[in-house]
Amino acid sequence: MKAETEARTDTRKRILDIAEELLLTRGFNAFSYQHISRELGVRNAAIHYHFPHKTDLGTALVERYIRRLERFIEQHGEASATAQLERFFELADAYFRNDRQVCPSGILTVELHTLPVEMQVAARRFIEVMRQWAERIATLGQVEGSMRFAGTPAAMGLTMLATLQGGLQLARIEAAWLNSIKQQIRCLLGLAD
Template identity: 45%
Template sequence: MPSAILKSGRRRPIRGGRDTREEILVAAEELLLRRGFNGFSYQHIAVRLGIRNAAIHYHFPTKEDLGVALVRRYRLRFLAWTDEAGKCCAALDRLAAYFQTYVDHLDGRLQICPVGIFGAEFDAIPDLMQREAQMMMRDVYEWMVATLQEGRRDASVAFEGDPRDKAMELAAAMQGAIQFAGIAGRERFEQVLRQITLELQPPARPAVAAVRAA
């Protein structure tokens, strides 16, 4: 399933030794989702992996380097997902698969997604990381606009207004819903998701009754 590409991307260490850089990124991603970028340190990663801080600094000399690598990791994962989804799914199915990634975050008890974290902490993250986050947001936005446009052309998606405006509405609704879920429970997220899905469904075409000639 395409949405699996957007998950943590954990992979086995290289045979014959540890893939320390990859393990650091996986651990940092988990900490980022639970604590936010400014809520963890290299020491948290070192304790989790059973390595020295120096091993982390070897791969990522500064935390800014680590942060930029994390955002790029998300961007590349998202772009790979869009390539895969574009080969096998209609526009409405691709949108539903994207929304499913938010459900995956909730199922993993990670009640805020990376886009939401970078948005909430934007003024507090390093400059290079800010630029990468802006490019990631652009990637998501442009994909969503293109998918909405395609869905309107092939009649698999229905909505009023400009696709650019609809893309912003959908992004804001999903971000808000996942934030609400952390406070008010998963059912609040599901309410928003049901309504979004309903609004994107094309109207059912009335059945045309066969008329026999007298």
Template identity: 40%
Template sequence: MNNNKNTAELILDTAQAIVQDVGFNGFSYAHIAEKVGIRTASIHYHFPNKEDLGEALIIRYRRQFEAMAEQFDAETENNLERLRKFILLYRGPVQDYCTCLGVMLSTDLSTLSGKAGEGVAELFKANLDWLERVLDEGRREGQLQFRGTADVQAHLFLAALQGGQLLAKSFRDASRYDRIAEGLLSALAV
């Protein structure tokens, strides 16, 4: 049983890396099987079809984000520092000239199952809710400054980072993401 869990996690890890590079429609189970060193039947055992795999990927990714957000909150009460940690989280894929799983899945949204599509929306909602709370608290506590509502600022922040990932990938230049991130923080700093 433990071996099954390890195999399922290895399949998910491999699938996530592939999706973050080429998108959900850019691979088959044969690609995963080759990278993991298993037969495609083993993948089908854990994830009967690609839709099941996509749903499992996005659920796991959202849970990982939620755990990281809780960790950010526990590590510091400074909301500007929390935003820095969020930026570093989004920078992770940039170093390999990839984008986050949510961005890549959203580009394939029209071909995903309804559950996977809903999962992408739930992932973005979790990001936006956390950002809105951090921005609102930061402004109330005098740590951050911005005009308008925290809701609008959260959308701008997330969209800028996602766009930064796409620019870094397109130009194969991580500094493009870094410039956007620095601009976001400097605009919010008191």
């Protein structure tokens, strides 16, 4: 039955949702199964039932990110470079508005050395998807003629990713900085002055 299937996966999904919030606000090392179980109103062992090891939970989390991101990119793949850039910005904005979360790639790279290997591999994949999208936007913008910048599209895309990743983190100190940085990226791409 439909209801049964929903019930079956509901707890698992809620665990992932809570863990996602915790990952993006506190980092992987600074949240525990207890944080989740308390919030969810279940016992600690219930989390272990769905995700035997914390590694499993972390990896599942990153892999969900990758799926979501790929779907998001696909949805906007036909748009113009400038429109895609704004979607790119909106992604960052959405993170920030939700409890001043930072970009997952920020968390994952900062904690990289302490992460289980399986998560590291997933993290690399996530970042590569992100980077390739940024590069594609820069390439398209140059081809379209809508964006004008020095250097290669590959370097520009990578730089945009780095800037937004760092910017999202710095915005925790001063919220206004995020808009400043987005506007400056537009400037640097010849989209404003």
